[in-house]
Amino acid sequence: MIAPFSKACLLICISTLLGSCHAVIAAKVQHSQVTGTVVATAQGKIVGVQLNDRTNGWFGIPYAKPPINSLRWQPPQPLDAREESLQTKSPGSSCVQPAGSWSKNDDPITGSEDCLYLNVYAPISHDAVSNNKYPVMVWIHGGANYMGRGDSVDGAKLAALHNLVVVTINYRLGPFGWFHHPVIVEGISDTDTSAGTRTGNFALLDMLAALIWVKENAEVFGGDADNITVFGESAGAQNIYALLMTPLAKGLFHRAIAESGGFWNMSKEQAINYPTEPVPGSPASARQIVAELLLETGRSPDMESAQIMQTSLVQGALRHWLRSLSAEQIMTPYLTKKNLGYDLPSVTYDGVMFPDKSQTELLIDSHLASVPVLIGSNRDEQKLYQWLDPKLVLIEAAKTSIRDPIKYERINYFYSTWWTVKAVNELADIRLLAGQAPVFAYRFDWDDEYSGPDADYKKLLGAAHGIEIPFVFGDFNHSFMQGMVFNASNREAREKLSDAVMSYWAEFAYTGKPGKGRTGDLPEWHLWNSGPGSNKLILDTLADGGIRMERDTLDADKLYDELFQDTNFTKAEKCRMYKEMTMYPNYDLKGLAARGCSP
Numbered sequence: 001m002i003a004p005f006s007k008a009c010l011l012i013c014i015s016t017l018l019g020s021c022h023a024v025i026a027a028k029v030q031h032s033q034v035t036g037t038v039v040a041t042a043q044g045k046i047v048g049v050q051l052n053d054r055t056n057g058w059f060g061i062p063y064a065k066p067p068i069n070s071l072r073w074q075p076p077q078p079l080d081a082r083e084e085s086l087q088t089k090s091p092g093s094s095c096v097q098p099a100g101s102w103s104k105n106d107d108p109i110t111g112s113e114d115c116l117y118l119n120v121y122a123p124i125s126h127d128a129v130s131n132n133k134y135p136v137m138v139w140i141h142g143g144a145n146y147m148g149r150g151d152s153v154d155g156a157k158l159a160a161l162h163n164l165v166v167v168t169i170n171y172r173l174g175p176f177g178w179f180h181h182p183v184i185v186e187g188i189s190d191t192d193t194s195a196g197t198r199t200g201n202f203a204l205l206d207m208l209a210a211l212i213w214v215k216e217n218a219e220v221f222g223g224d225a226d227n228i229t230v231f232g233e234s235a236g237a238q239n240i241y242a243l244l245m246t247p248l249a250k251g252l253f254h255r256a257i258a259e260s261g262g263f264w265n266m267s268k269e270q271a272i273n274y275p276t277e278p279v280p281g282s283p284a285s286a287r288q289i290v291a292e293l294l295l296e297t298g299r300s301p302d303m304e305s306a307q308i309m310q311t312s313l314v315q316g317a318l319r320h321w322l323r324s325l326s327a328e329q330i331m332t333p334y335l336t337k338k339n340l341g342y343d344l345p346s347v348t349y350d351g352v353m354f355p356d357k358s359q360t361e362l363l364i365d366s367h368l369a370s371v372p373v374l375i376g377s378n379r380d381e382q383k384l385y386q387w388l389d390p391k392l393v394l395i396e397a398a399k400t401s402i403r404d405p406i407k408y409e410r411i412n413y414f415y416s417t418w419w420t421v422k423a424v425n426e427l428a429d430i431r432l433l434a435g436q437a438p439v440f441a442y443r444f445d446w447d448d449e450y451s452g453p454d455a456d457y458k459k460l461l462g463a464a465h466g467i468e469i470p471f472v473f474g475d476f477n478h479s480f481m482q483g484m485v486f487n488a489s490n491r492e493a494r495e496k497l498s499d500a501v502m503s504y505w506a507e508f509a510y511t512g513k514p515g516k517g518r519t520g521d522l523p524e525w526h527l528w529n530s531g532p533g534s535n536k537l538i539l540d541t542l543a544d545g546g547i548r549m550e551r552d553t554l555d556a557d558k559l560y561d562e563l564f565q566d567t568n569f570t571k572a573e574k575c576r577m578y579k580e581m582t583m584y585p586n587y588d589l590k591g592l593a594a595r596g597c598s599p
Helices: 007-019 021-031 127-131 156-162 182-186 202-221 235-245 268-272 286-296 303-312 315-324 327-335 359-364 405-433 469-473 488-511 556-565 571-582 589-594
Strands: 038-041 044-047 055-062 117-123 134-140 165-169 223-233 255-259 373-378 393-395 400-402 439-444 534-539 548-552
Touching (some): 055 156, 117 156, 134 202, 134 488, 156 469, 156 488, 165 202, 202 235, 223 235, 223 488, 235 255, 255 488, 286 303, 286 315, 286 327, 373 405, 373 488, 405 556, 405 571, 439 548, 469 488, 488 534, 571 589
Parallel strands (some): 134 165, 134 223, 255 373, 373 439, 439 534
Antiparallel strands (some): 055 117, 117 165, 393 400
16 A cells, blocks of 8 residues: 555654754754854844854744643734843754654654744845845745754855845644644634634744744844745645735735645645544544544543543533643644644634635635745655655665665656646646736756665655755755765755755845846746646756756646556555545545545
């Protein structure tokens, strides 16, 4: 059975990819405390560090009160003003998440509920440019919305090279960031909340709070509060798409870059209902999780009793009980899910944070219709989830090899192509057909990894999901792929491509158009022009065709037909793949039945 987002593989791959940098960055910050830099934010003075002769940094800055105790499952609350200076020289805690492969004590979870922190990198002002305001770029990390942390990237080089203020943020994850149970949503305090905050999309509210903090404080770091770009990858890009659709984000950012995102958003029914209901919920839906918690804690002897108890308990009592549980207890049922990357109800169309409209209508009618977007995907997105899957890859002491190379490539082709069509092409078409702001699309093709007798990473990973992140920040030293994928043999070419990517991203942040890059010497990036055959920039090294514009002709319906005609898969595998490709924002029950698949 194909399990592209299997728990084991996802924890190893993404947690390592998105979390391994923390220890290195933290160590670097502690080592680089050469000169403390004091700035006066609206909440009080903070003391940062000089990272090098071109960049200052401030780490672990709180942007809201800790969402703990009575503030668990409440909108983020504004901070009180401080009189004393706050030392911001090391990153704050990550948010609660599965411990993953780096757990040192076999703890099932890591992080803290006290995690609403951000980090700022800003150029050290020199000569005349000190009078200018720099564009601000706010990074929203990925990790399937239940893993990751803001300080998994280092923004120092991007900030220094192109005079940008770079901000990275944490936001609540998993059941703490996304919990849509009616008793929780109905229990949100009316105090200090505004229209649209009575929602289970707590993580999105965190992002809005972080953006409000950035807008309020941008100028003390040399930033321009009227030129803020949100950028992010994977679930971070999914959240950026959500921010483009909610009226609550109006005025908080002015450009958006979404790397390998997607509309993995669910309906209220998927987020709340039991999986066995006529309109089925996700295996990790709110009611299902609460029933499993009642079982796990011994309050109910079986699932039927747990469902009855959940219905019969006074809402206030159930809410109080859920808040009394430890973070580890709440995480327990989620850790048993085999497909949490698909099944976690994260961004949910709840009719509150998002008006009661279709996804297309939300995009067309958005209050952020004037925001230019730069969006794209990687050619081999799916290979990140394949390369450590023991069903697909044989890992021996001295060699890693693909069990069935043809099937390996076909799995990658179907999922990666679907990802591109749904996450890039369809969004670009909707915005352009609605006469909205400019759309620029790309595909990242770099695949010059190490290939040798012990492993062929060019085939194992290729242009996999997340592999573009070091190129965006110009920082290959903190990637777990350093030495294995990024090595001396590809250094010169990849650093040149990285310079180009940073140049395009920076120019977009300055002007809303990537053009020929900030340096003005790159191939011109043309607008997406809607429909089959649209313009897309290919990002690759010169040896593999270089940076160039190509025409895109992908089509989702043709892809599904091709899947069911492919002889490399069993019927059950095809049905599973089709279900995963068509489950958002509602399970495609009719489509599954028409193809002879069970729900």
